[in-house]
Amino acid sequence: MAELLIEHVAKSYGEKLVLEDAYIKVPHGEFVSLLGPSGCGKTTTLNIVAGFVAPDSGSIRLGGDDITRRPPYGRDTAIVFQNYALFPHMRVTDNVAYGLRARRVAKDAIAKRVEETLRIMGIHDLADRFPSQLSGGQQQRVAVARAVAVRPSALLMDEPLSNLDAKLRAEIRIELRELQHRLDQTILFVTHDQEEALSMSDRIVLMNRGRIEQIGSPDELFQRPKTVFAAGFMGVENIVDGAFDGRTWASENGTQTMPGTAASAGAVGIRPSELELVERDPNFVSDEYASVQATVTGRTYLGDNVRYELAARGDSLVAVVPYSKADKDIGDEVDARVLAKCLIPLEPSVAQ
Amino acid sequence: MNKQDVGATVERKVGWAVITPAAIIVLVFFITPVLYFLRIGFETPSQSQISVPGFTLNNFGEFFQSAFYVHTLIRTVLIALCSTALCLVLALPVANLITRSSRKVKSLLIIATVFPLLVGNVVRSIGWVALLGYDGAVNSILIALGVVEEPLELLHSPVTVGIAITSVVLPIMVLTLQASMEAVSPATEQAALSLGAPPMRVFRQITFPQMMPGVVAGTSLVFVLCMNSYATPLLIGGSQVPMLAPAIYSAITTTNNWPFGAAMATTLLVVCLTVIVLYGRLLSRIFETWRKEPR
Amino acid sequence: MKLSGWMKALGLLVFVFMLGPVAIIVWISFFDQAYLSFPAEGYSLRWYAGLVDQTELFRGLLYSAEIAVITTIISLFLGVSAAIALSRSRLRGRTLFENVFLLPLVIPAIITGMALYIYLYQLSGIVQGGLVPSTWSLIAAHVIITLPWTFRLTYAGAVSIGTDVERASLDLGRGSLATLMRVTLPLLRPSLIGSGIFAFIFSFGDLEISLFLVSPGQTTLPVAMVQYAEFNVDPTLAAVATVQIVLIGLLLLIANKFIRFGEAFSGGLKQ
Numbered sequence: 001m002a003e004l005l006i007e008h009v010a011k012s013y014g015e016k017l018v019l020e021d022a023y024i025k026v027p028h029g030e031f032v033s034l035l036g037p038s039g040c041g042k043t044t045t046l047n048i049v050a051g052f053v054a055p056d057s058g059s060i061r062l063g064g065d066d067i068t069r070r071p072p073y074g075r076d077t078a079i080v081f082q083n084y085a086l087f088p089h090m091r092v093t094d095n096v097a098y099g100l101r102a103r104r105v106a107k108d109a110i111a112k113r114v115e116e117t118l119r120i121m122g123i124h125d126l127a128d129r130f131p132s133q134l135s136g137g138q139q140q141r142v143a144v145a146r147a148v149a150v151r152p153s154a155l156l157m158d159e160p161l162s163n164l165d166a167k168l169r170a171e172i173r174i175e176l177r178e179l180q181h182r183l184d185q186t187i188l189f190v191t192h193d194q195e196e197a198l199s200m201s202d203r204i205v206l207m208n209r210g211r212i213e214q215i216g217s218p219d220e221l222f223q224r225p226k227t228v229f230a231a232g233f234m235g236v237e238n239i240v241d242g243a244f245d246g247r248t249w250a251s252e253n254g255t256q257t258m259p260g261t262a263a264s265a266g267a268v269g270i271r272p273s274e275l276e277l278v279e280r281d282p283n284f285v286s287d288e289y290a291s292v293q294a295t296v297t298g299r300t301y302l303g304d305n306v307r308y309e310l311a312a313r314g315d316s317l318v319a320v321v322p323y324s325k326a327d328k329d330i331g332d333e334v335d336a337r338v339l340a341k342c343l344i345p346l347e348p349s350v351a352q
Numbered sequence: 353m354n355k356q357d358v359g360a361t362v363e364r365k366v367g368w369a370v371i372t373p374a375a376i377i378v379l380v381f382f383i384t385p386v387l388y389f390l391r392i393g394f395e396t397p398s399q400s401q402i403s404v405p406g407f408t409l410n411n412f413g414e415f416f417q418s419a420f421y422v423h424t425l426i427r428t429v430l431i432a433l434c435s436t437a438l439c440l441v442l443a444l445p446v447a448n449l450i451t452r453s454s455r456k457v458k459s460l461l462i463i464a465t466v467f468p469l470l471v472g473n474v475v476r477s478i479g480w481v482a483l484l485g486y487d488g489a490v491n492s493i494l495i496a497l498g499v500v501e502e503p504l505e506l507l508h509s510p511v512t513v514g515i516a517i518t519s520v521v522l523p524i525m526v527l528t529l530q531a532s533m534e535a536v537s538p539a540t541e542q543a544a545l546s547l548g549a550p551p552m553r554v555f556r557q558i559t560f561p562q563m564m565p566g567v568v569a570g571t572s573l574v575f576v577l578c579m580n581s582y583a584t585p586l587l588i589g590g591s592q593v594p595m596l597a598p599a600i601y602s603a604i605t606t607t608n609n610w611p612f613g614a615a616m617a618t619t620l621l622v623v624c625l626t627v628i629v630l631y632g633r634l635l636s637r638i639f640e641t642w643r644k645e646p647r
Numbered sequence: 648m649k650l651s652g653w654m655k656a657l658g659l660l661v662f663v664f665m666l667g668p669v670a671i672i673v674w675i676s677f678f679d680q681a682y683l684s685f686p687a688e689g690y691s692l693r694w695y696a697g698l699v700d701q702t703e704l705f706r707g708l709l710y711s712a713e714i715a716v717i718t719t720i721i722s723l724f725l726g727v728s729a730a731i732a733l734s735r736s737r738l739r740g741r742t743l744f745e746n747v748f749l750l751p752l753v754i755p756a757i758i759t760g761m762a763l764y765i766y767l768y769q770l771s772g773i774v775q776g777g778l779v780p781s782t783w784s785l786i787a788a789h790v791i792i793t794l795p796w797t798f799r800l801t802y803a804g805a806v807s808i809g810t811d812v813e814r815a816s817l818d819l820g821r822g823s824l825a826t827l828m829r830v831t832l833p834l835l836r837p838s839l840i841g842s843g844i845f846a847f848i849f850s851f852g853d854l855e856i857s858l859f860l861v862s863p864g865q866t867t868l869p870v871a872m873v874q875y876a877e878f879n880v881d882p883t884l885a886a887v888a889t890v891q892i893v894l895i896g897l898l899l900l901i902a903n904k905f906i907r908f909g910e911a912f913s914g915g916l917k918q
Binding site for chain 2: 671732852872
Binding site: 071102 | 537539540542543544545546547548549550551558561562
């Protein structure tokens with residue numbers, strides 16, 4: 001059982017702190033994504049695990065072995081790059097066989113494993129082609145096949161789907177997930193795409209500016225982001241600062257809401273899709289809803305939905321409403337309402 | 353260089369007009385004279401004029417029947433081949449060093465590479481004489497250390513000439529190799545490393561094959577330059593190591609035999625061309641099938 | 648990819664191999680003794696001081712510089728024209744032109760020199776004038792051998808700049824000539840300066856072509872040096888050579904401000 005353990009790894013380039021104290025455990029057979037905006041340190045972490053970058057402190061353990069000082073070719077890892085990096089002068093079979101040959105596997109075992117891997121990836125009919133004769137999606141599958149052929153203890157993937165179009169991406173996501181289950185492969189996956197991470201991962205490590213903001217299952221991360229950054233990254237566009245005293249929520253510029261359900265927090269997040277716009281009713285009182293008086297300042301047609309921008313006494317809010325209910329216009333004075341239990345309490349971001 | 357990427361901002365007519373001066377100069381002062389000169393190789397020598405018009409292959413016959421000249425030709429080709437091979441072997445680590453260096457160091461190293469090239473063959477050859485001559489540095493050190501009692505005759509040997517020629521053309525090989533090494537995708541090297549191949553293997557199987565166009569271009573150019581060497585064999589080999597270019601010069605200046613000299617020049621060019629074309633074809637066949645396959 | 652220690656050492660050793668002969672010459676030029684021997688009996692600058700008296704060598708130095716300057720101007724003009732024409736208009740036979748302008752690099756300079764000599768000599772008979780040997784035929788020859796450099800370096804630069812900026816200028820109503828003067832040439836300045844410096848250097852250092860085309864009494868420095876060296880190698884020769892070396896070094900450092908050497912030679916080759 002090979003568990004990948006990234007233990008308190010840190011890295012700086014001169015003055016610049018690129019990674020601060022990362023602790024990540026990837027149990028055997030799990031799909032873990034490193035998710036975050038560019039510059040957050042996810043690729044650096046991957047490169048440290050792969051062996052291309054030496055950490056300033058901390059260690060990497062794979063299956064119990066400390067591999068921190070080992071060169072890339074001495075680790076039981078294999079990496080898939082964003083631009084595939086296929087060997088242009090070798091046919092698909094030789095590309096896929098490369099790692100096995102480098103590891104001195106016996107010839108007939110190599111042939112068998114290559115054949116098997118090509119079939120699993122559905123590219124068996126491309127075996128004799130050169131990379132220049134393949135489409136983007138095909139190249140990507142070969143890149144994955146090449147890495148998977150050596151059955152690494154940890155498969156590392158650096159934004160491998162970013163160069164594909166949306167349709168292919170969706171297809172390959174499913175294939176990758178199936179492949180991973182079939183081979184019981186441990187995967188560390190880097191991406192900046194929230195949807196990708198949510199659809200593929202067992203767990204997500206959300207990173208920002210060298211620090212880990214939150215680790216959790218896709219469900220946890222999406223429904224219950226813990227910090228302001230996490231919420232923002234997960235699509236919670238409305239983040240209202242203020243103080244919470246257990247019963248009422250008072251935002252910093254005085255937007256009053258009804259009681260919420262969380263304990264003390266420095267900010268509250270509201271998903272645009274959970275904000276309802278109704279006729280202004282000064283007499284509205286409810287324990288279940290939080291309500292705010294707002295004016296519509298913008299309206300954008302999105303197809304299935306309509307996006308509203310609102311001004312509510314100093315705060316700007318965003319609401320996304322299904323087209324059938326989008327009867328408000330710019331200038332209208334409305335009440336913006338949200339179910340109190342949908343309010344998300346947020347701590348300040350880990351990275352400042 | 354993707355030719356489709358460069359659009360036309362200058363009209364074709366204007367383009368032709370602009371390129372004409374350069375084209376004319378090259379035609380009048382280079383192509384025509386060279387062709388004229390080579391043509392003389394097919395004419396008969398004469399005492400009173402440059403040549404007697406006509407067509408004859410006697411000059412070539414004279415060349416190939418002369419043991420001295422045939423040996424000179426063979427010696428030139430052998431030295432050129434060995435120097436080119438040595439040059440390739442020595443240039444690879446340097447090109448590697450330059451490619452993997454940081455930007456500032458890289459600029460510095462490239463200047464250090466270009467510098468001897470620009471200083472010129474003459475100065476560098478004189479430098480070799482100062483190093484290896486009778487009174488040169490190497491002999492002085494050997495005598496001082498008691499290794500030998502009399503100075504060694506280090507110059508005037510084909511090996512020394514070959515080594516000096518190598519050092520003279522080395523910068524060009526380094527620059528060509530460096531250029532093609534830069535073009536190799538580092539991600540392919542990293543992928544190979546991560547799959548378990550150690551650096552030497554990665555170089556041999558991944559980096560070098562991708563460099564092939566540059567290697568072919570570099571070795572071809574260097575071979576031609578070695579074949580054409582004048583100053584270096586003259587100063588270092590002297591009359592003991594005759595090579596083609598100095599021989600052509602001598603033939604013309606001492607005996608005023610222009611047709612013979614021209615015939616030798618043609619031979620030199622033909623040999624170079626033949627070797628290059630065959631070599632290019634051979635290597636293309638071995639290494640580049642993967643580039644030529646249609647999509 | 649990290650470099651192993653011995654790889655670095657090997658690389659540096661080869662650099663010593665390339666630069667050694669040059670270093671030795673500079674070192675000798677400061678030796679006190681009049682003949683070549685090691686070790687130095689003392690160091691002095693007297694050979695430099697005495698250079699002015701070495702009329703052949705010194706005059707060669709001046710003459711070479713003169714020729715180089717004129718050559719550079721002409722070569723730049725021609726090379727840049729060709730580079731702009733080929734990179735900015737769709738001429739048929741573009742590849743042919745590209746190769747033709749690079750030909751002088753592979754034809755032995757010795758042959759080019761002899762060919763030019765004999766050709767102009769015969770032409771002199773026809774036009775009843777002494778075309779060779781003469782300064783202008785020497786310059787013509789130097790232009791030919793430097794053209795590959797002014798062409799290649801400017802061409803690489805012109806291609807990498809791309810035509811978008813020029814198209815914008817033309818779109819905005821500026822004529823071709825104005826676009827050329829105000830947009831293209833300023834953008835090409837680094838290439839121009841770099842090419843100019845290379846042209847100067849190659850003209851200055853040329854031996855083989857100059858051999859045939861120098862007039863009696865007016866030789867270039869390399870020719871004078873070879874004639875001197877055929878007799879002996881001594882500190883005087885080393886002093887002159889060092890002057891040339893220092894000159895080249897300075898020009899290179901200047902060129903460094905304008906050309907990014909990391910890309911100068913690989914420009915146009917990247918895939």
